Amino acid sequence: MWTRRAAIAAWEFDILLAPGSPEEWVNKRHGSLPMPMNRALWVQDGISYLQPEIQLLHKSKGLRPKDQIDFDNAPPEGPSSQLAQRRTSKDPAKAPWIQRL
Numbered sequence: 202m203w204t205r206r207a208a209i210a211a212w213e214f215d216i217l218l219a220p221g222s223p224e225e226w227v228n229k230r231h232g233s234l235p236m237p238m239n240r241a242l243w244v245q246d247g248i249s250y251l252q253p254e255i256q257l258l259h260k261s262k263g264l265r266p267k268d269q270i271d272f273d274n275a276p277p278e279g280p281s282s283q284l285a286q287r288r289t290s291k292d293p294a295k296a297p298w299i300q301r302l
Contacts, residue, residue, distance in 0.1 A: 217251065217259065228258065 203212045221227035226241035228234040242249045251259075253275045260268040 226255070228255075230259075230262070234258075 202216045204214045205212050219229040224238055226236045226238050257272055
């Protein structure tokens, strides 16, 4: 869901709505990939954000040039390798990113 301060203002935030609970994050496309919420989020200045690896998982569906740039600049470590392993065991890799995680 995109949000903005006023109807005539530019879009500012993209809020992802997904199943799950306050304790568990669940991928909306791959419900078999749950993760404890405290591992799925990071917090800065009191604002919670999805881990970059999870955001990339959402972006992997489209493979737009801007998403490839985000992938190329993502941190090499984190829960991504575990997510990738779990995803590929459930759904053969559709995105070339999976082989690099």
